[in-house]
Amino acid sequence: MTRYLARRLVLMALTLLLTSILIFALTQLLPGDVARLILGREARPEALENLRIQLGLNDPVPMQYWNWLTGFVSGDWGTSFIGGSAPIRPLVLERLGNSLKLALLALTFCVPLSILLGAVAALREQKFVDGAISLFTLAVVGLPEFVTGLALINIFALGLGWFPASASADTPTLGELLRQLTLPALTASFVLIAYIVRLTRAGVVDELKKPYVRTATLKGLSRRAVLVRHVLRNALAPTITVIAISFGWLIGGLVVIENVFSYPGLGRLMTAAVERKDIPLMQAVVMVVIFFYAAANLIADLLVAFLNPRVRLE
């Protein structure tokens, strides 16, 4: 297991290195002169050249990459081009904290519910309940986030007044935080629920056909015990993998939901950076998102290995 973990950590480091190269290469390809972008259209050539030297833009590209990478790893994430050269790191970390809170709450909502629905659908394969669950989850995933988000706001914020219409992570108490985040987390859950339900259902249906389930049944175990003690553990590998992928999306991809609820997360920060061609900020946000994405996948793989001795012991 240690060997497996070590191997996966090395692979993760390599993944991050490769993405960092990709990100850097892509930002190099973006059109426009950075110096002119910062100083404005009317800037004098000497000022532009000075800034370029100052930013290292005249250095060879590999050297620029190296300087950026070593800086990033040592905690110097640079300053934002625009908006008064604010340091990037505190800004990104604050937004990351907000995104993590929202992501965890969304997973808390949708993972147990989806696994339950998926398992129930599998046990009632081709029956009414299975069809109803399929229909419900597909109907929900078919709706765009801004529709479900706005609908939730209309009902629960504007109508019933249970939750605020816009969410803020800047609250002193946990109760208030939950109240703030419930609606955006629910909206994100609606997107994920169908994937997780369908994968769980497929996994359980596959496992139920295996001979060991017959063995468990013929031991005299109840249907529930067969499912909980024998089937789920073997059926959940694909579910766990898709949850990890969803986690990456929850951290960096919630642009629409964050906009609907005016929530200051990483997704909105990234779109802002792209709109303003703020390259250092863009690079930092993408690296952070990729890191969590890779880490979630690593944890998922370790979990799958833990559940499946054949992966773990080979």
Next chain:
Amino acid sequence: MSASNEILIAAERLTIDYRADGRWLNAVCETDLQIAPGEIHGLVGESGSGKSTLALGMMRYLAANARASGRVSFDGSDLLTKPDDAMQRIWGKQIALVPQDALASLNPSQRIGDQIAEVARLHDGLSASEANTLAVEMLRRVRFSEPEDAARRYPHQLSGGMQQRASIAMALIARPRLLILDEPTTSLDVTTEAAIIDLIRDLIRDTQAAALFVTHNLGIVAQLCDRMTVLYAGEIMASGAVADLFARPLHPYTIQLLASLPRPTHGTETRLPTIEGVAPSPTNRPTGCVFAPRCPAAIAICGTKPPVEALDGGRLIKCHRWREIAAGTLTLEAPPIQPIRANDAPTAGYTLTTRDLRKTFARRGMFQRRARLVAVDDVSLQVRARSTLGLVGESGSGKTTAARLIAGLEMADAGTMELLDVPLANGARARPVETLQRLQMIFQNPNDSLNPYRSVGATLQRAIYRLSTAKLSSAEINARVMMLLESVRLPANYADRYPSELSGGEKQRVAIARAFAADPALVVADEPTSALDASVQSAVLNLLKDLRAERGVSYLFISHDLNAVAYLADWIAVMYRGEIVEEGDVEQVYNPPSHPYTEALLSAIPNPDPTIKTHRILLNDDANGAQVITGCPFHPRCPRKIGAICEHEAPPYRDAGAGHFIRCHIPVDELTVLQTSAPTMRTGQALPRPETP
């Protein structure tokens, strides 16, 4: 077996149908089957006969799309009408199942000990620690040498025989009164099978449980069971005491089934009697006697359903003409036994020679240590012209790898091969088409080796086209397809059929036809009959024998079925852990066996004659295939190990004369004495051991 009339479980006119494509298909039809306490009841039938459905139906375990009618009496009540929660108290506690595929039937992510203990916790209310202690004790009873260690392992870490023994421990832990064993040894080696059968016999005797043993192997029934039921196309043809049915089979199906078994006494000069035709599918059952279409004694009345009649000794029979057979006025004409043709006589020279063929498999990974496995260890073989070399050994012995090296499907690491005295390139890609024409292979499972989306005709056309050096017109190719179909005794209209429309035996005939598409000198046949039913197997063996006579081909015939090998092969090579341990002609190797391993293999074959109680030489499981063994590779399992020399020195390959070679430290003349003087032995008992040379 119980002498009283007490009945533990009885199926009464049990019928099971299942729903497919919107209609009900009958799998088991009005069957009556009784088992007394302490009885081992054999349930035999070909694949598709409904024997597993019936066996599981007797414990009221039905597929989701199945329905049952009739009655299954157990403890005075009808299992078919019991609610689910009542069955949950019977399953595992009163009636337990030992399944066919032990690995798939164990939970892959739970430790063996926990899976076994779960039954005792559920039914006997034991605490976790009590149940675990009992599970270890059960593992000891099913003859694990290190039960504590085994209890902590996961299923995939055990060998096939160990997995099956763990399943038996799980079935027995709550002391059920009835054990249902659904082909528990079918996927195991003959040596492992012998050990499991022996274990099952002892355990059932100890626990006073009764057993229903489902199998297609009549040898096992003869050696293990008290009573038996013969199932055909979902109906019971005959049932009764094993001794009676074997000694005086009255049903034409039973008679023919028993006659078609390859036996050591058949010799190589004869053809096996076969049952013509194939079993009817559930969609297309005859309205009268289900066996009539294949029955040589069928007459007009057989177009109506025969009644089930009870004879003396609790015997049942379902045949219109059994009285005539019993009275001797109707004898089923045994199919004529044709001598092999004169031009089949082996000629001088070798079709294939290999020298020091070697193949090592290495498992490698980025951070993993390399584990090496020598699958084929300096193997030198000769296949004589127009003759058959049988290559036998347990799974993992390297026999299939050797075949794949010769067929060019794997690359040898070292060694040379010659086909018809011409060097044979390593790997099929390096071989010219002329070589491919002369060397072809037949695989074990025709379901996997035929393309399901290509008709039989297209498959053969393609083989003819790919193996042809001349430019053939499509008319010429089609003519050859017809010739090939005829030569494997398939009707010409089969060219338009797809593999899914063929029976297992027919598919294997197509695979054989494909191997003969060009003009092969050598056909490598890797277990070509082991996926087939007994009645089909004999027909395929006959076909291979006929083709050898007609086409002058040589075979390298790989099999774990030593009887089938004895029927087809002239020469035998016995393989163990990658090495040839003995070779010679059939007489030299079998009569009597010399090498201790050959002796054990032969003794493990269940003899299909209940009057001959063979004592098996039981080998312990070959648990760790990757483990490095010094000296003689067989010494850890050898019942005739003579001492330290076996552990440290590789045994010499001794010449026993006339082409007979034995790899053993025991001198040849002493081996001969041992085999002829020692009638029956088992491991653990004192064996006559020769002096250390």
